[in-house]
Amino acid sequence: MIPGDPIVWRKNLPDATKDKVYDFFMNYGKTPEEKTVLERLGWAPFRPSSDLQLVPIRQLTLFKEMQSIKDNKGLSEKEKVSKTSALKAQLDDLDRLTAALGAMTSVNKVVQ
Numbered sequence: 001m002i003p004g005d006p007i008v009w010r011k012n013l014p015d016a017t018k019d020k021v022y023d024f025f026m027n028y029g030k031t032p033e034e035k036t037v038l039e040r041l042g043w044a045p046f047r048p049s050s051d052l053q054l055v056p057i058r059q060l061t062l063f064k065e066m067q068s069i070k071d072n073k074g075l076s077e078k079e080k081v082s083k084t085s086a087l088k089a090q091l092d093d094l095d096r097l098t099a100a101l102g103a104m105t106s107v108n109k110v111v112q
Helices: 015-027 032-041 051-071 077-111
Strands: none
Touching: 051 077
């Protein structure tokens, strides 16, 4: 689900540092020497990414939380409905986001 070996950083990393790291990875792998290094690792040049690649993990986490609440014998039906409805709303938002991203990907493939 998640591309292999993603490069991640803390959200509170200074913007100047983020820019330097990003520029390095986006420009690495253009020279023959750099391409050789990447090939030896079984890698290709780096591609841009974002937190959007983590949406499936967020969906799985929410689904797991919902199941845990539904299986909790210590909660009343009313409590279960209350707790799961908030999670369901978040899951629905992520489902819409996934559908929109899928549509954008399909359009990009057609345009290319």
